Amino acid sequence: MNLPWGPGGEFARREAAMSISGLLWQLLAIVLALALAPLLTGWVNQCRAWLQNRSAPPLLQPYYMLHKLFLKDVVLAHGASPLFRFAPFAVFGCMLLACAIIPTLSTDLPLAPTADTIALVGVLGLARIFISLAAMDVGTSFGTLGGRREMLIGFLAEPALLMVIFTTALISQSTSVATIVETLAHRDFIIYPSLAFAGIAFTFVSFAENARVPVDNPATHLELTMIHEAMILEYSGRHLALIEWAASLKLYAYSCLGLALFFPWGIAAGSSVLGLLMAIPVLLVKLVIGGFLLAGIETINAKVRIFRAPEFLGTAFLLAVLGLLVRLMLETRV
Amino acid sequence: MMPALLSIDVLLIAVCAWLAIGLAGLAAPRNLRFISKTLFPLGALVGALVGLSALLFLGGAAEVAVLAIGLPNLPFHLRLDNLTAVFALLVGFVSAGISVFAAGYFRKGEGTAPGLMCLQYHFFLASMLLVLMADDAYAFMVAWEGMALASFFLVTTDHKHAEIRRAGYLYLLIAHIGAISILLSFGVMTSGSGDYSFAGMRAQQLSPFWASAAYLLALVGFGAKAGLLPLHVWLPEAHPAAPSPVSAMMSGVMLKTAIYGLLRVSFDLVGDPLWWWGVVAMAVGLLTAVFGVLYSTVQSDMKRLLAYSSIENIGLLAVGLGLTLIFHAYRMEGLAALAMTAVLYHCLAHAGFKSLLFLCTGSVLHATKERSLGKLGGLIHRMPWVAWLALAGVIASAGLPPLSGFVSEWLLLQSFLFSPGLPHPWLNMVVPVAAAVVALVAALAGFAMVKFYGIVFLGQMREPALKEAHDAGPWERAGLVWLALITLLLGIFPATVISYIDAATRQLLGTGLADKVREHGWWMLAPISPERASYEPLIFLATIVVAVLFGRQLVHRLYHGRIRRTPAWDCGYVFQGPRAQDTAEGFSQPIRRIFEPMFRMERHFPTARDSQPYYSVKVEDHLWHWLYLPLARLMNAISVLMTRLQGGRIAIYLLYSFLTLIVLLLVARP
Structure with missing residues (x-):
């Protein structure tokens, strides 16, 4: 088998990775993530409003919200510890790192070797631990409830996500995000049945992880059904702004990861200006379609009870393991 | 010219130093200040030294030493190789931190006298290091048992509480089941040659059957010390019973000696492994x-x-x-x-x-x-x-x-x-x-x-x-x-x-x-x-x-960076006391619900009419009821039968001796 990193292989290690242009593109990817993430949230909200026959909020509403929150004072509970004030920044930093290593425009990212897909799951886990601990910090009933439920969703979703990643890693013989995307995007077009299973499992996981409808409702006002909102009840001002921004970044990261793993076409392999300029409109079109589908799925589903969530995520886990088994049993014998 | 100091000598000196520090504790068993502020930091220093010399040794060629103590014809063989050094590194550096902590931890009037405690603690450390260095089955077992005994006494520091004595007893029992299994494993590996040194065991060519037997016995023996299922029951009892530095030492360091033993037996002593050994593990x-x-x-x-x-x-x-x-x-x-x-x-x-x-x-x-x-x-x-x-x-x-x-x-x-x-x-x-x-x-x-x-x-x-x-x-x-x-x-x-x-x-x-x-x-x-x-x-x-x-x-x-402090919001609820937070049981309720068959639970729910509502949940280990209690009942039944032999009259006992003698005379032929 001609492996991508073999001597003289297609993607022999490029020295240019650490060059100035590489760093510039890396910076562009981060800035793009920071800028596009709230826009994606705004777009999903707008689509959802249309589909539900409501009048839609402006597309830029999340930016107005962030600006307003940053202007406001932080109203801090008496019992809040320094951990509570540190957590929003930590969560934001984790999400930024996650966005920086997922190939959105190009696979040639200087930060890409920092963390492979397993470390990516780790960084998402780190953010989850911080937000759950912060939720328990003030010591209110809803806070601890939210923290507990977030950890519940987390421990159900994380193994499923890892199994999805294992399936893609077995196909590309690598856990590095860049190599996976290069292998999947630039090889001859083969339909992998295992990727179909993995794709469905990944969709389930991303709905749960991003506090989306069958598991959580981002627009809920009923405390007892909340997960994400219950955790951040005590936050205000710039802390809340950072957490909301981090949540948008998480949605963006999951969308880009899904696009990179299952629809990788259009992501540039090198850092040629033309390829990258082509990649931006392709990414935008994919995100627009993806956001619309997300809103559509949310509209035709109802939120389930919290104890149905294990069934939902258990299905995702089984599908991911099934994908892995399909890969091992059917595809490696060819 | 003086011969250069080998790393193994440094480690041996460290063992002696730890024993000496322990004995020094006996000199003034009630002088807490001397023991905690002088002896424990010294022990930590020795630990750091052990870690450092193991670090410097790593990558070097194996060093051996023979001590003139032990049985006749079977002196203690010691050996320092790279596997030993990695674990000695762990013992040294981690124990240094724990000893420094212990210097500030022990207080007056907690169970065992501080001097005795100091002896047990440093004896524990020394025997762990000896386990790693042992190069024959005899030295290994002596150090292994020393480690088990020292840690048993450390676990039962607060021996005035019945539950702590019970935890200690359980620990000792399972440690000995493990020790017997390890001993048998060594016995199988010598395959009757009578050479109990590890070098002798390496030289043996075991048939797959006996090799598997040796591996499985070692897995049971070291598994009992490490806490592998189903021999884990002592661990959750003994760790809470022991003072915290001892729990830290047992959990952080002692469990690793069992992993060391498993690595030593399966990759070094027993020869080529079979694939299913890995599947079992x-x-x-x-x-x-x-x-x-x-x-x-x-x-x-x-x-x-x-x-x-x-x-x-x-x-x-x-x-x-x-x-x-x-x-x-x-x-x-x-x-x-x-x-x-x-x-x-x-x-x-x-x-x-x-x-x-x-x-x-x-x-x-x-x-x-x-x-x-x-x-x-x-x-x-x-x-x-x-x-x-x-x-x-x-x-x-x-x-x-x-x-x-x-x-x-x-x-x-x-x-x-x-x-x-x-x-x-x-x-x-x-x-x-x-x-x-x-x-x-x-x-x-x-x-x-x-x-x-x-x-x-x-x-x-x-x-x-x-x-x-x-x-x-x-x-x-x-x-x-x-x-x-x-x-x-x-x-x-x-x-x-x-x-x-x-x-x-x-x-x-x-x-x-x-x-x-x-x-x-x-x-x-x-x-x-x-x-x-x-x-x-x-x-x-x-x-x-x-x-x-x-x-x-x-x-x-x-x-800006402005902050205002107010009472917590909590959706406007008025009752925000500490009782409104999740309890430990409440936090884990989703786990108990999702994995219900894994736990043996006794729950008591209040009814709507209770004047004093009471809620309780008790989670127990299935294995206690499926394995340990039936075993204990069986042992009890056997002991009841055995007591029938003890009539309490000397004439009966003399009769037993006489009958045994006759049977032996009939059976044994010159």
């Missing part, structure tokens, strides 16, 4: 890990929670060991080296973070006199040092980057990714699915750790008395900082650490990872190639830190 390990992590999430006692978490980690180590054996049996040495590196790395990582967490519970216990999670909370306000250092342990224990626990988990998952290449019709499909279980265990460990940290250190104080809690003293802080540093360094510099511990992998498997790892610089961990998989923890950490600092500056500069 992996299956037992997976069961142990799932069991341990599930039970750790439902505990209400903070030390029991950590003890079950240790069972989980031992399970993961057994999984890694099994994977190494499978690869090794198929002569895929490069991959076996990857899996073994994961095992050795996890030994070091777990020793660091679990000792750290146990010591933190010690500080909490001293400050609050409480072990029950239901009576703690909000301690981050009163004990900031302990709380922030415990956070490092919690993140590492949850297997999250950029700390130590993640590196070994990452290595283990990477080696699982190669298992589809196994040349076996069904192993190559079943083994990768085992990775799914490992992933589940890691995620559940995160749940358990959030519960531990959130309930002990965060939230409102659940008891008014907690307001009096004080932070750890300077000695305790120094010990905690030392262990947190180990956790951080192991997390940040994996490539450097691997290039050191690789000598042990190379010794056991003939190949290692160091060359590949060194190729890419000290900041990058890429065991195969950077395109295959890479992880750069330092850049990982730096990116997050830069994002946090830069983000904070930017927000403060562009907007």
